[in-house]
Each structure stands twice: as structure tokens, then as C-alpha cells.
Amino acid sequence: MLPIFEKYIKAQSTSFTDEEIRRIGAAAIQRKVRKKELLLNAGEVCRYKMFITKGFLRTYRIGSDGSEHLMQFSPELTWTTDGESYANRNPSDYNIDALEDSQLLLWSKDSFDALLTLIPALKAFSDQLISNNLHSSRNRIYKAISSTPEEKYEDFIRTYPGILLRVPLRMVASYLGMSVKTLSRIRQAQLQH
Template sequence: MFEVLFEHIDKKITLTKEEENKLTPFFIPKKYRKRQYVLQQGDICKYIAFVEKGMLRSFQVDDKGNEHVIQFAPEGWWIADNYSFLTGSPSSYDIDVLEDAEVLLITQTALEEMLQAIPVMERYMRILMQNSLISMQNRIACTLGSNAEERYQGVLKALPNIAQRVPQHMLASFLGITPETLSRVRRQLLKNS
């Protein structure tokens, strides 16, 4: 069950076979069914999840009951409420399963122990954090300065098969547009291609 994780790690750093063998006990493999919650708003995020198979998403529900999708996490992606995970504060987000999933969970204690036992993983985690910050900055800039079509094309570039894997209303929520606007954008792109 660790194949995707090792492929992901291998793109950033090199682990020896011994380090790979040391790494696996720090994670808890878990299977989730579609529509199950990994985290619910108000609970403390006790795990960071690495997606080996399937699709997860994090989202918030506002006072009017509208969902605001924060992140989609397909295979090879990490997902958590980092603020809750690091501070022990109640989560602001829900994380649920959009497709049956196999994930690897790691607690904060296990993460610290892993970084002590396998020092090169510290570099891997730093690279992940840097990439996460860059991604968040790009998402904010895109949301503020791009039109709906540019945002949609940007998401398709980052997640090429997302439109086939998630419902249109969730994708529209992630883009910060209405489902009707997304339909219009998709029709226009089809017409232009």
C-alpha cells in the first residue's frame, strides 16, 4: 500500500531501502468508503492523510449552508487541516471521501519520531511545505486576478481528470463560481476547441 507514497517521495528525495523499511511503521493504512468523513468541523485534526488511492476533499460550510471546497486530494496528494493538526485547535474544515479511498495516516507524534529516525525526510517535508505555500499563493492570486475560464483551465492543468472525478457543483465551489458559470465556461471551451 505504500507504492504511491514512495513514488511521491522519490520525486523529491532519495531513500535507501533501509529508510523505506523504517518509514512504513510510522503510518496507519486505512480504507474509507465514498461519503465517509475523515475529519469533521469542530473536531481536532489528529492525522495528516496521504492518498494512495481515491479522492478526498476539504471544505467549509458557511452560515447559509453553502459548501466552499478548499482542496481536492487525488492519489499522491496530502490533505489535512494543518492549523488544527499543528495547534490542537478545533478544525474549521470537513474532509470527506469522494471516491472509495486508501490512505496513509500519520499523527503529529509519529511524524516527529519519523523525522528523528529518518533525517532526510525533514528535507522532504520542507519541500512539501514550500510547495504548499507556493500553491496557496498562486490560488489566491488566481482567485483575485483571473476570470472563470482562466481558473478552470488552471485547475485542469493541475488536476487533468478532475472534471470527470468530481461533481460539477463541487468543482464550481472550488473555483469560486456558480455551477451555471462553470457550465457556460465548459460549453465555450468545447466550442472553441
């Protein structure tokens, strides 16, 4: 898992020395999780920043009617956490689970905060990740309130190429905020063109 992470870090930033990359990796807990394994349960405090070296996670919330509202997909070479719960150590409203058998690197808040103090380049890198995530979230909200279902689907396919081969259609529909019937109709219309 660590060689994958090291390659990822080097591709993302030239600001880190090899020793800093080694130190960041050494502070991580390596964990393998099975498909459907829950990594964060709503009501618990999110204790880790997670980097996915292999596999696929999702972040979702359960509505008052029991329906799932999928907030984020996290494929290989991406980070995930519940930032609010992690940063403030308060109970999360979200669940995170594995959609596939996955391999993760986990950093506890105390461990990651120590690294931020030791490695200034990590602070800049982490801030950039947070900024990119905020930008993506705002774009997603904008598209959710301003785009047609067809535009939402097209944007989704661009953002997550190949995902339809990996997850059930109902999860994609949940992520896009539409019914499975609507999503199926859109997919069928695009296949006919």
C-alpha cells in the same frame, strides 16, 4: 498501499535510504475509507497527516449560510491535512471526506514528529512539501482575485487533469468560486471552439 508509497517517495527524493523509507511506511496506519466517509469533521482536532495511495479526498468548509466552500482536492499520490489544527492540536474549521472509495496512509502527530527526529531527510522533505503547498495556496488566492472565470477554469483543468470525470460540476464550481451556471457556460463555450 505501502509499495505505492515507497515508489512515490523514491520518485520524489533520493535522500532516503531503503531502511528509512521502510521505517516511515511502518509508522503509518493503513486505512480504507468509503465514498462520502468523513475523515475530519469541523470542530474536531485533525489528528493525522494523510497520504492518498488510491482514491480522492476533498477539504471544505461550510459557510454561515450552509453552503460548501471547497478548498482543496487531494487525488492519488498527494498529501492532505489541516495543517493548523494538526500542528497546534486545536479544533479545525474544515471537513475532509472521501469523494471515492480510497486507501490512505495516516501518521499521527506524535508518530510523525518521532520520524522527523530519527530521519533528517524526512524533515527536509516535509518542509519542501509545506513550502510547495504554501506556494500553491498563494497562487490560488492570487488567481481567485485577479483572473477571469475563464482563466480560473483553464488553470483548474491544467492543475487537475481528468477531474471533471470524477467529481460533480457543483464541487468544481465551489472550488473555483463561481456558480454552476457560469461554469457550465464556460465549458460549453470551450467545447464549441
